[in-house]
Amino acid sequence: MKTSRVTIIDYGMGNIWSVVSAIQHLNVEVNVTSIPKDIESAEALILPGVGSFKKAMEIIRKLQIDQAIYENIAKSGSKILGICLGMQLFGTESSEDGHSLGLGIIPAKVKEFSAEEAGSLKVPHVGFDQVHWKKESRLFQGISESSDFYFVHSYRMLSENLIGKTAICEYGVNFLAAYENQNIFATQFHPEKSQTNGLLLLSNFLKC
Amino acid sequence: MLSRNFRLQRVGDLDWLRSNYNFAKTSYSIDELVVLDVTRDKKDINIFSKTLKELTKGSFVPISAGGGIENIESARQLLRSGADKIVLNSILYRNEEVVKDLAREFGKQCIIASIDVQLDVNTEYVAMSRNGQVREAGSAQSWIKKIAGQNVGEIYLNSIDRDGTGQGFDLGLLEILPSESSLPTIIAGGAGNSEHLQIGLLDRRVDAVATANLLNFIGNGLGNARRDLVENGIVLPMWDLAEIVIPLQTKLQIGRYLD
Numbered sequence: 001m002k003t004s005r006v007t008i009i010d011y012g013m014g015n016i017w018s019v020v021s022a023i024q025h026l027n028v029e030v031n032v033t034s035i036p037k038d039i040e041s042a043e044a045l046i047l048p049g050v051g052s053f054k055k056a057m058e059i060i061r062k063l064q065i066d067q068a069i070y071e072n073i074a075k076s077g078s079k080i081l082g083i084c085l086g087m088q089l090f091g092t093e094s095s096e097d098g099h100s101l102g103l104g105i106i107p108a109k110v111k112e113f114s115a116e117e118a119g120s121l122k123v124p125h126v127g128f129d130q131v132h133w134k135k136e137s138r139l140f141q142g143i144s145e146s147s148d149f150y151f152v153h154s155y156r157m158l159s160e161n162l163i164g165k166t167a168i169c170e171y172g173v174n175f176l177a178a179y180e181n182q183n184i185f186a187t188q189f190h191p192e193k194s195q196t197n198g199l200l201l202l203s204n205f206l207k208c
Numbered sequence: 209m210l211s212r213n214f215r216l217q218r219v220g221d222l223d224w225l226r227s228n229y230n231f232a233k234t235s236y237s238i239d240e241l242v243v244l245d246v247t248r249d250k251k252d253i254n255i256f257s258k259t260l261k262e263l264t265k266g267s268f269v270p271i272s273a274g275g276g277i278e279n280i281e282s283a284r285q286l287l288r289s290g291a292d293k294i295v296l297n298s299i300l301y302r303n304e305e306v307v308k309d310l311a312r313e314f315g316k317q318c319i320i321a322s323i324d325v326q327l328d329v330n331t332e333y334v335a336m337s338r339n340g341q342v343r344e345a346g347s348a349q350s351w352i353k354k355i356a357g358q359n360v361g362e363i364y365l366n367s368i369d370r371d372g373t374g375q376g377f378d379l380g381l382l383e384i385l386p387s388e389s390s391l392p393t394i395i396a397g398g399a400g401n402s403e404h405l406q407i408g409l410l411d412r413r414v415d416a417v418a419t420a421n422l423l424n425f426i427g428n429g430l431g432n433a434r435r436d437l438v439e440n441g442i443v444l445p446m447w448d449l450a451e452i453v454i455p456l457q458t459k460l461q462i463g464r465y466l467d
Contacts, residue, residue, distance in 0.1 A: 013314075017261060017290045022268055050287070051315045085315075122390045122415070124317035124361050128239055128445030148445035150270055152292070152317050152361075193270045193292060195236060195447040 003079075003206045005029040007042035009069075011059045014048035014085065015192070022192035026203055036068035044206065045072060049085025053094040053110060053155070056085060057102060066103055073105070079183040080105075081205050084153060087179070087186035091157055105184055108157040108176065117173040124154040131177045131189065133167035139180055139187070140167065141204050147197040149177070149189035156188065183208075235267035237430040239445055242364075242418065244295060244322075245275025246339055253282045257289035264290040272320055278306060280313050287314065295364065297322045298337040300355050301344050311359030320394075321360040323352060325381055326368040333384050340368050349384040356389050363389075364418065367397030374400025374421050382413045394418050402433035409442050 006023050010016055010032045023030045023046075031038065039045065047069070049056055060066050072078050082090045082105075091102040094110035102110065113123045128148035133140040149169075156175035159166040164181025168174045169188070178187045185205055191198035235241060243263060245256045256275065264271050273286045274295025283294045294314065299306050300321055311319055324336045325348045333348035344351055356363065363385070367378040377398050385393060395408050396418035408417040421429075438444055 014287075015290070015292050016288055018264075018268075018271075018292065021265060021290070025266065025268070050292070050318060051313065055313075122392050124392075126317060126362060126392050127416070144446075146446055148447060152270070154315070154317055190270070190292070192268055195268055197447045198268055 003028060003044040005031060005042075006044045006046055006206070007031045007033060007038060008046045008048065009039055009065060010034050011049075011056065011063060011065055013051045013056050013059070015050055015190075016048060018190075018192045019046060019048045019083070022199060022202055023206075026199065026206065028206055034063055034065065036064045039065060039068035040071040042072055043078060045069065045078070045080040047080060047082045047086035047089065049083065049089060051085060052097055053085065053088055053102070054097040054100040056089055057100050060089070060103075069103065069105075073183055079185065079205075079208060082184075082186035083192070084188060084190055087176075087188050088153075088155060088157065090179075090184070090186055094155065096155055106157070106162070106179055106181075106186060108159070108162060110155050110157055112155050113172060113175075119172050121172045124152060125156075125171045126152045128194070129169050129171065129189075131167050131169050133178065134165050137165050137167065137178075137180060138208050139178060139185060139201050139204050143197050143200050148194070149187070149191065149197060149201075150193040151177075151189045153188060234430060235269045236447075237428075237434050238269060239416070240270040240272065241267060242272045242274075242295065243291075244273070247275070248339060251276040253285055257285050260286065260291060261289045274320070274322065277310075278303070280309060283310055283314065287318075293318050293320050293361070295320045295322045296360070297324065298342075300358070300360075301335070301337050301351070304358060307358050307360070315361075316359040317361040319360045320362045320364050321355050321358075322364040322366065323348070323355065324366050324368050325384070333381065336368060347384075352384055353386045356386055356391055360391065362392045362394060362415075364394045364396060366395075366418075370398030371396075372421070373398055376400065376404040377408045377417070379408070379411060382411065385413060392416070402436040405433055406437055406440060406442060409437070 006028055020030050073080055088110045089102050090105040091108050091110045092104050093101050128150050131149050159176045167178035169177035191201045245251050260273055270292045271290055272293040272295050273291035277283050278299050324340055325333045326336055328334045335344040335348040335351040365381050370378050375398050377395050392415040394416040395414050399405055399419035400421055405417045408414050
């Protein structure tokens with residue numbers, strides 16, 4: 001059953017307008033909020049994000065958005081999609097600007113692409129790049145195999161030992177490009193910036 | 209809208225753009241859209257952000273915006289109006305602290321350093337700021353080295369001499385990039401056809417090519433250029449051509465972009 005209303009969490013960091021625009025393009029109502037009560041009761045949540053992990057977590061904790069997210073995903077029938085920094089915030093911790101704890105929704109750490117990993121490749125990883133997903137993925141349903149998605153990040157998560165469906169992108173190292181486990185979804189790339197593939201993926205998220 | 213030619217050419221206003229351009233459609237042929245406010249007099253961030261929002265509606269591609277950004281609030285306003293990255297130019301020469309602050313606030317991957325370069329009488333490359341009106345003392349090479357060491361995510365290197373001429377990029381510009389630079393580099397200024405884009409993309413030092421020419425003056429120039437590049441073996445990102453139509457029709461048509 002398709003979601004009729006998406007709640008986008010606004011904590012002051014991120015390309016809110018682009019995400020709103022994409023969801024509206026898919027003919028779904030959008031609510032942008034930072035109010036914990038609205039976040040908690042949402043049918044579907046999107047946590048976007050651009051910028052510093054540390055700063056984002058500070059704001060999210062201060063506004064009690066973290067609690068609202070936990071309450072929301074514990075309910076049946078709700079779901080959440082983390083995009084870019086949003087996905088990283090789902091992680092357990094990040095080494096960006098020192099060390100900070102994440103939401104812990106995805107049991108993976110966030111670290112910078114190391115010199116050994118990147119090799120001669122430039123960091124940040126910017127641009128369209130191929131993603132390889134598992135056949136049973138709900139997010140990538142119906143999307144052509146050699147499609148590219150838009151990435152812009154210096155930090156990454158790895159997919160080792162993760163339960164749930166993981167999708168990989170290779171950039172010196174195979175890093176976590178997308179994740180889905182029950183009602184938790186996340187993409188390191190920006191679906192709202194990935195042309196039609198991205199719109200299809202968002203459409204799939206709405207149908208999950 | 210003005211062509212970002214340093215000998216400015218007026219192309220049309222927002223209404224003209226709306227009736228002659230379908231940015232949403234054009235966006236499917238490109239990897240990224242760069243929108244710059246090149247107003248010569250006092251720039252107005254509110255007008256620009258409003259324009260940006262309108263222009264980019266229906267474009268689901270990365271958007272970089274800039275022109276006169278000198279503080280966090282202007283940058284934030286653009287980022288909330290559809291921009292994913294901020295393009296900085298004059299401030300790079302004026303105030304390193306602001307650049308640091310912007311990188312700290314938004315992440316350096318959000319910052320594009322736009323460097324306008326011109327050949328001076330001694331055939332040395334010099335850097336220009338304020339829409340090509342102010343010459344920055346010293347060589348462009350030393351400026352680029354300094355800027356590349358600051359917290360920026362990408363370098364957008366533009367040839368003022370070639371800009372708007374359609375005569376091809378000045379690849380000589382690439383010589384002034386620091387050899388140990390690991391920053392993604394976009395070359396701009398002069399592209400007139402897909403061959404120019406191809407030559408640019410084949411250079412090892414180039415990560416992306418930019419053009420305003422094909423966009424402004426030649427029909428489906430960008431779409432054709434992309435097709436030509438791919439046919440000539442240049443590896444470009446691929447996506448499905450899907451018409452996700454709203455609100456009354458629900459048919460989803462999917463076809464390969466190039467066939």
